Amino acid sequence: MKSINEMKxxxxxxxxxxxxxxxxxxxxxxxxxxxxxxxxxKVEHSDRLDNTRLRGSPTIDGxxxxxxxxxLGPYYHNLNRNKLSARLNLKHSEGIKLFKAxxxxxxxxxxxxxxxxxxxxxxxxxxxxxxNPGLVMLxxxxxxxxxxxxxxxxxxxxxxxxxxxxxxxxxEDEPPLGMMTFGLSDPNAGTHAFFAxxxxxxHRERTGEGVYIDMSQYEASCSLLGExxxxxxxxxxxxxxxxxxxxxxxxxxxxxxxxxDKWVAISVDSDExxxxxxxxxxxxxxxxxxxxxxxxxxxxxxxxLNEKIGTWTMQLSREDIVEKLQSHGVAAVPVLSMEEQYRxxxxxxxxxxxxxxxxxxxxxxxxxxxxxxxxxxGSIRKSxxxxxxxxxxxxxxxxxxxxxxxxxxKEEKVIY
Amino acid sequence: MMLSDLRVxxxxxxxxxxxxxxxFADLGAKVIKVExxxxxxxxxxxxxxPGDVPHLNKSGLFIFLNTGKQSVTLNLKDPEGGKIFRxxxxxxxxxxxxxxxxxxxxxxxxxxxxxxxxPKLIYCTITPFGWExxxxxxxxxxxxCAALSGASWAIGSPGREPLQIPLHQCDFQxxxxxxxxxxxAIMARKKFGHGQxxxxxxxxxxxxxxxxxxxxxxxxxxxxxxxxRRAWGSGGPYPYGLFxxxxxxxxxxxxxxxxxxxxxxxxxxPDWADRPRYQDQFAMGxxxxxxxxxxxxxxxxxxxQKELFHMARExxxxxxxxxxxxxxxxxxxxxxxxFFETMEIPGIGRIDxxxxxxxxxxxxxxxxxxAPHLGEHNKMILxxxxxxxxxxxxxxxxxxxx
Numbered sequence: 001m002k003s004i005n006e007m008k009x010x011x012x013x014x015x016x017x018x019x020x021x022x023x024x025x026x027x028x029x030x031x032x033x034x035x036x037x038x039x040x041x042k043v044e045h046s047d048r049l050d051n052t053r054l055r056g057s058p059t060i061d062g063x064x065x066x067x068x069x070x071x072l073g074p075y076y077h078n079l080n081r082n083k084l085s086a087r088l089n090l091k092h093s094e095g096i097k098l099f100k101a102x103x104x105x106x107x108x109x110x111x112x113x114x115x116x117x118x119x120x121x122x123x124x125x126x127x128x129x130x131x132n133p134g135l136v137m138l139x140x141x142x143x144x145x146x147x148x149x150x151x152x153x154x155x156x157x158x159x160x161x162x163x164x165x166x167x168x169x170x171x172e173d174e175p176p177l178g179m180m181t182f183g184l185s186d187p188n189a190g191t192h193a194f195f196a197x198x199x200x201x202x203h204r205e206r207t208g209e210g211v212y213i214d215m216s217q218y219e220a221s222c223s224l225l226g227e228x229x230x231x232x233x234x235x236x237x238x239x240x241x242x243x244x245x246x247x248x249x250x251x252x253x254x255x256x257x258x259x260x261d262k263w264v265a266i267s268v269d270s271d272e273x274x275x276x277x278x279x280x281x282x283x284x285x286x287x288x289x290x291x292x293x294x295x296x297x298x299x300x301x302x303x304x305l306n307e308k309i310g311t312w313t314m315q316l317s318r319e320d321i322v323e324k325l326q327s328h329g330v331a332a333v334p335v336l337s338m339e340e341q342y343r344x345x346x347x348x349x350x351x352x353x354x355x356x357x358x359x360x361x362x363x364x365x366x367x368x369x370x371x372x373x374x375x376x377x378g379s380i381r382k383s384x385x386x387x388x389x390x391x392x393x394x395x396x397x398x399x400x401x402x403x404x405x406x407x408x409x410k411e412e413k414v415i416y
Numbered sequence: 417m418m419l420s421d422l423r424v425x426x427x428x429x430x431x432x433x434x435x436x437x438x439x440f441a442d443l444g445a446k447v448i449k450v451e452x453x454x455x456x457x458x459x460x461x462x463x464x465x466p467g468d469v470p471h472l473n474k475s476g477l478f479i480f481l482n483t484g485k486q487s488v489t490l491n492l493k494d495p496e497g498g499k500i501f502r503x504x505x506x507x508x509x510x511x512x513x514x515x516x517x518x519x520x521x522x523x524x525x526x527x528x529x530x531x532x533x534x535p536k537l538i539y540c541t542i543t544p545f546g547w548e549x550x551x552x553x554x555x556x557x558x559x560x561c562a563a564l565s566g567a568s569w570a571i572g573s574p575g576r577e578p579l580q581i582p583l584h585q586c587d588f589q590x591x592x593x594x595x596x597x598x599x600x601a602i603m604a605r606k607k608f609g610h611g612q613x614x615x616x617x618x619x620x621x622x623x624x625x626x627x628x629x630x631x632x633x634x635x636x637x638x639x640x641x642x643x644x645r646r647a648w649g650s651g652g653p654y655p656y657g658l659f660x661x662x663x664x665x666x667x668x669x670x671x672x673x674x675x676x677x678x679x680x681x682x683x684x685x686p687d688w689a690d691r692p693r694y695q696d697q698f699a700m701g702x703x704x705x706x707x708x709x710x711x712x713x714x715x716x717x718x719x720x721q722k723e724l725f726h727m728a729r730e731x732x733x734x735x736x737x738x739x740x741x742x743x744x745x746x747x748x749x750x751x752x753x754x755f756f757e758t759m760e761i762p763g764i765g766r767i768d769x770x771x772x773x774x775x776x777x778x779x780x781x782x783x784x785x786x787a788p789h790l791g792e793h794n795k796m797i798l799x800x801x802x803x804x805x806x807x808x809x810x811x812x813x814x815x816x817x818x
Contacts (some may be wrong), residue, residue, distance in 0.1 A: 011604035026626070036600055051672075055652065058635035109512040125777065130799060144775075147749040152725075153734040154669075159648075161667035164741030166658065168582040169571060176665060176738060177660045179578075180647040181570040181640065183635070184585065187625040189773070191592050196774045198445060198599030203418045203779075206604060214775035219755050219773035224588045225741050226770055230476030231464040233767050234740035242582040244559065248462060252559060254568065254577045264579055265563035269555075331555035333564045335578050338630045338640040341566035341623055349549045351705045352620050353627075367627050371597035372546070374527075374613040377606040 010037025017108040022050040026112030026140055027079040028190035035369050035378040042083045046416050052076040071360055076385040078366045085385035086394040087415050090121055095415040101399050102133050112140040115150045125212040136200045136209040140193050144216035156183035163221035165390035170241030189217040250298040251305050255313040256378040262318045263335035273330055280328040281312050358383040417782055424510045429458045431584045432542045433514035434481040435591030439673020441484035442772050444782045453489040456790040466764055472790050479787040487788035488797050489818055492523050497817045503802050510538045518553045527613040537611040538601045542590045546617025563777045565622030572642040583613040588620035650701025665738040666724050675733045682731040683715050761782045
């Protein structure tokens with residue numbers, strides 16, 4: 001049965017995308033385009049697979065899955081749903097020819113290889129625009145296509161470390177910890193890149209001109225740190241680990257609740273909100289201290305205040321605290337583990353997780369694009385492709401080769 | 417400019433909606449920022465201020481988020497203010513707000529109230545928990561979005577309190593996701609002819625990011641948990657984390673065997689390097705990372721951040737210094753790409769602004785224009801563009817509506 005979203009029109013239907021992306025940020029751009037209706041062809045080669053296929057077989061319900069592990073990775077599946085898969089060897093001259101033919105038949109090309117990898121193959125934008133002047137091409141790299149360190153290698157936390165973002169993560173007055181498990185820099189770059197492509201498409205609609213986009217993941221992290229850059233430039237202050245501090249809100253923190261590893265996030269954003277928190281706590285004597293009435297007074301004695309709040313939260317369940325505080329108009333939510341996130345009523349209501357059937361895994365949950373567009377929301381219509389699943393469609397239907405030639409190219413390991 | 421034919425109205429405060437509309441201003445769109453009279457957008461009171469002295473037109477966060485916009489003050493609680501606002505929307509393509517649902521419904525400026533009279537309008541709301549759902553009117557901020565998303569759960573040290581994502585980064589993600597969704601709606605409008613409603617929940621955005629990466633943990637016998645300076649269980653293969661060196665920390669992620677061996681080569685292949693125990697990176701991450709640290713850290717402590725970064729590029733393994741934010745200002749990489757643009761701000765001085773993280777081949781960004789003073793464009797927009805007569809303008813001002 002089709003979901004409601006699947007019955008709505010797809011905004012990017014009719015667009016064709018070649019996706020050379022790998023790991024997280026590049027493929028993310030591709031899947032958003034695909035969810036919005038573009039035909040996205042993921043181009044891979046058996047000797048150089050997207051390395052998210054190489055994480056081994058997953059363990060589901062305590063059992064390690066058997067079978068071809070490159071087809072079984074749920075991480076790969078999430079980032080490549082709705083796409084088609086075609087194999088192609090770009091190290092082969094015939095492969096280059098086929099690739100150029102594909103570019104001619106497409107609207108968008110996405111790549112996040114190291115800078116120069118494509119120009120070494122003669123496939124940089126300056127060459128490709130002669131084949132397809134309307135092409136919108138995205139190169140998403142660690143630090144940009146040029147500059148003294150454009151050769152650096154990096155995964156998300158390496159790049160955000162360079163930007164300074166990781167130095168802000170840690171407990172106050174202690175050395176930094178970083179947010180290693182999370183990897184914010186990848187989806188941040190992916191979303192900015194998707195936006196850049198949409199702007200370029202809009203420009204193309206108006207002018208007919210193609211566009212090349214040179215995007216730096218390093219700059220994408222730096223571009224969100226204006227506040228700290230200001231603080232340094234106007235007051236010579238260097239910000240360190242921020243803990244759960246807020247410059248204005250106090251108390252503002254994450255507090256332990258009754259139970260095992262249960263936490264609640266609470267923030268008081270005004271003096272009125274402080275009064276309401278006091279009321280919700282049942283008006284304890286210590287909170288009557290007039291020094292706490294004003295934001296400044298509370299900020300000065302932040303540590304003491306946090307300890308007192310923590311003593312109160314320890315006695316109650318997380319859910320009771322959230323309900324009590326929100327009904328008083330004080331900002332409070334539970335700190336969810338990932339298992340709890342999957343079950344949370346808010347996310348279930350908003351359907352951020354969506355089920356698809358994968359031919360080898362059966363039912364699996366994917367993360368939908370987290371935007372609710374009323375008329376053209378996009379949808380997940382199909383699980384991630386098996387390697388080379390759409391070789392025939394791409395080479396015979398799109399490029400018009402005859403089956404015999406395709407067979408020959410397979411034997412020659414061009415389509416491989 | 418790529419978006420110079422678009423007109424955006426923003427009624428936003430603090431970070432999410434203002435960042436969203438600034439992206440449009442950076443690409444040449446005309447952005448009119450509507451602010452409540454008296455104090456305006458909350459971020460005007462946030463700082464940082466020169467010498468820590470508050471001033472509505474000198475807040476660093478406000479300036480950073482609002483360059484290139486025009487400011488109009490309007491009291492939307494007042495029906496008269498609402499009327500003027502609707503007129504303002506007539507010429508607009510996009511409306512962006514992060515006002516809570518119950519408030520904007522009270523003002524009758526929600527999408528349902530506007531759609532009939534403004535069928536081509538793209539209306540984007542960005543709130544902590546979204547327009548629809550059980551928490552729609554919950555109060556929340558950056559802290560709460562990180563907490564509810566499952567991201568905070570894995571930031572911090574084991575046993576200690578989980579940590580937020582610093583400096584409003586969740587709010588920024590709300591902004592960029594809103595902008596991306598708006599561009600989809602712009603393309604859809606070209607095709608289908610009508611505007612639409614966009615509901616962005618910042619918690620959903622963060623939950624999707626965290627959940628996407630959590631797949632690598634939950635399906636591979638690793639916990640999505642706090643593990644201090646490391647990814648839990650190294651997220652698979654070791655090393656993956658922040659490590660001390662002579663003058664600070666570096667971030668080192670040698671995930672593949674190739675990365676790891678290049679690193680060992682760079683350090684002259686210490687005598688333990690080829691023992692099978694230190695070549696099994698999965699076992700190293702899951703079973704004995706402390707033991708590996710005890711071998712690795714003394715070596716790293718012999719080098720500075722700069723030396724290690726140089727070695728990493730020379731030998732080709734992923735490592736970078738954990739810098740302070742201000743160090744990016746001197747980075748030749750960013751300078752050579754023209755990432756910063758300098759603007760003189762009266763009363764503050766010359767400030768280097770980070771610009772957008774991408775370059776287009778055939779067009780430049782809109783060059784920096786100042787952030788508006790509160791109500792700076794009242795006359796120009798309300799009198800000249802909307803056509804409010806002088807005496808009405810004065811009266812509205814006296815009533816506190818403008």
